Amino acid sequence: MTADLMLIWPELILTIGGLITLMLGTFLGDRNVGLYQLSSLLTLAAAAAAVVALFGVETTVFSGTLSVDSFGGFAKLLIYAASFVCIVIAPRFFNGGMRAEYPTLILFAALGMGIMASSRDLMTLYVGLELNSLAAYVLASFMRTDERSSEAGLKYFVLGALASGMLLYGISLLYGFTGTTDFAGIAKVLGGELNIGLIFGIVFVLAGLGFKISAVPFHMWTPDVYEGAPTPVTTFFASAPKVAAMALMTRVVIDAMGPAVGAWQQIIIFLSLASIILGAVGAIGQKNIKRLLAYSSINNVGFMLVGLAAGTQQGVEGVLTYLLVYMLTTLGAFLVVLQLRDADGNQVESIPALAGLSQRRPGLAAAMAVFLFSLAGIPPLFGFWPKYLVFEAAVNANLVPLAVAGIVASVIGAFYYIAIIKTMYFDDKSDTEFPAGGGAIVEDAVITASALWLSVIGYLFIPVLAILSASAAAVLF
């Protein structure tokens, strides 16, 4: 037991750090923003350090319910990094209305996501998922007085509860027909004859997880929640939980359902193509940049699922690389959105108001153009590389029709990305002024760094990325 505790340092640090942050907020008051922000950031940094220290350890703890491996480590590092950025950017957005619950909730969500990424048992899976979700529901409605924010929280909660229900139903079926909640045990049973109960179980579990990664047809909540939630929270939703849910889905599909390829592959292929196409088509005509980025995230999840559908180690490596690049791009794009304030300091989310942004704020517009071209996967921007990897995995797994359909649909996606670039660069200046300055140095630094990395420089990191993702993916095979 004690030995097990030594192996879950990241989780322990997050738990304790989250509680300390909560106490700081409660006893010292919400106005000490610097203090509780610092404690939460230190907690995340310490947890990340613990993950790094545990790199290379491949084992399971607590009777095989939780695994400690480099796959989980890879996902956790991404999750902690995204959470870190989302805490850093918050105080300026809330403009004095920041409360200690914000970093606390993010810490607890990060804890839940870490558990999701390293669970190898249906029970730990569910606990991690709910820990994350409950924190997320509150975060979505964090601006209590704002109608849209409350609406977002409510919608997210109702639909999330529905999805949890479906997931639980699937879990109960899988448990009932296999007699175990352990991934390895389930895989052993699925390797034999499949019966209707098992198939139903697989379908329901995948449906529940599909909700979390917002794959079509379980995506309906995404645009509303992204639009309504406060921008730092949306930034968080678009980055960290995507990583966690995708990692979880990968683990479930490969580890638990691995042998029943025929049963899950069609489902994943459908989710993938539907997400790519609907994510692309739905984005056309959106007038709100946050809604548009929500559709973009649906679209990108579709591409990740292409890699997962391959079901090979190469495919999982592609998914992991994709997650990393996607997370950086999304963080960058939302940070740009966060900087879009008019002369009165109000947030601007309308796309037509961005007209002529390149003349008012050339640097910001250029960074946004890099992010958008990268999301569209146009070389030489680095967003091309993960798309290449997942398509390569699909072709090598003999899924050529999927690859062809996916890549052709990606052209539809390119349409709305370049439409925003058109607005920023080709259109005449709108009435909205975007006064420069007032932005935190950290925000500018993150935007600049990720834009530079996503331009050509990222290619130099391919060998490093390949080693990291290969060692993480190898765990599952």
Next chain:
Amino acid sequence: MSGFPILSLMLAVPAIAAILCLFVGDKVSRWVALGATLATFVLGCILWANFDIGGAQWQFTERADLFGRFQYALGIDGMALMLIMLSVFLMPLCILASWDAIKSRVGLYMSMFLIMEVVMIGVFMAQDLLLFYIFFEAGLIPMYFIIGIWGGANRKYAAFKFFLYTLLGSVLMLIAMIAMIAEAGTTDIPTLLNYDFPVQMQTWLWLAFFASLAVKMPMWPVHTWLPDAHVQAPTAGSMILAGVLLKLGAYGFIRFMMPMFPDASAQLMWIVFGLSMIAVVYTSLVALAQSDMKKLIAYSSVAHMAIVTAGLFAFNQQGIEGALIIMLSHGVVSAALFFCVGVIYDRLHTREIDRYGGLAVNMPAYALFFMLFTMASIGLPGTSGFVGEFLSLAGIYEASSWVAFVCTTGIILGAAYMLYLYRRVVFGELTKDDVKAMPDLNAREWTIMVPLAAVALWMGVYPESFLAPMRGDVTTVVARLAPAKPAGDAHLAAGKPKPAAAHGETAHGSSHAGGVQ
């Protein structure tokens, strides 16, 4: 010279200048761009001077394992050398052509042009399949901005159409490349050139490449983005689009499709011939009916490119060499023609042919240059157009006399629409007052016209300078295609020379005896 990374340097100079242009003011950025493109041109000349004709197939190779899965591998053969020379030659002229015409956001404009240059020469240098694809696609972004920001009234539509059309074609090529890499296990282009793909697979790969390259080329019926893009693009944008970007498609044909999929190329030759024949006749007729000068030249480009594709798929030395010379010649001549349009557009701000007339009276120097380029476009002997068209038609005749017959009508129609254009713009009465007020060429325009004219004549009088570096590479391709080559219908036989007749110097090639003319 060996060991010095001159190719990387040629990529680095414009790349660094592109970043610089974003941060210096409008005035300085013009000079930075001009300096960088001239420096790259000088490097290009050094490259040509040091290129060993008849030496190794791939020269100046550089290789660095920077990207793990694929390599930073550069190297050129004769064909790539000539196309790189074309790019670096046109680039400074493009910068000069936009010297006064571009007034807003000059830094960004120059930066986009320099990125364009990096991308274009990168395409010709790449020796790694993925590196090639990255350069090939990267050209979309700067061109999208160039058309969209500095273009004409309908520029946004044209920019979208250009971007999406070419992207849709290219993505299929990417899937084919993935399949090739999986099959051959390497991304190295020289290795892939000699890899024998299974015949069944070749067909699919060929079709996927064709989808991409036919759009870039552009071939009928996927050429419709070109007139829009040309009409809306600024003058220099049209120059580079017609001059170099259209050559990417043909370069892809000869670099990838023909040597890598010889069997499929032979099987599906009829598609290329069929589309080329339609394009030559149809787009020439369309060009005849245009009232917009840029549109007319754009359609003539499609017709010229159709002769290129037919010449390439003739599968013989003359056909391919001729096609390559047309590519170079069209690169120079069409860029020059677009510049000629730009010159009068800058003065009157319209491209309507009817608005002009009688320019020979008040702009004699302009009329002279325009005449020269018109003749070069038609293919008058002594100009670059003649060499390419004659050689490629000779090659096509050997492969199929019917295709040659139809393609030759393109020359006649070409003469019709170009001369008709020239007559309406330059000859006739000088009646309109605003046209009367137009001054003749200024020093800057002379500086652009003279080199273009000189090269067009050089290529027409002594094409050997341009053919010599490429000959060995064409022979390699022809040898690679030989096993799959179908028999032609011309059955050429050498005539019996009269014993006493002093035969002139034999030019290269051997089709003298065939009665092509």
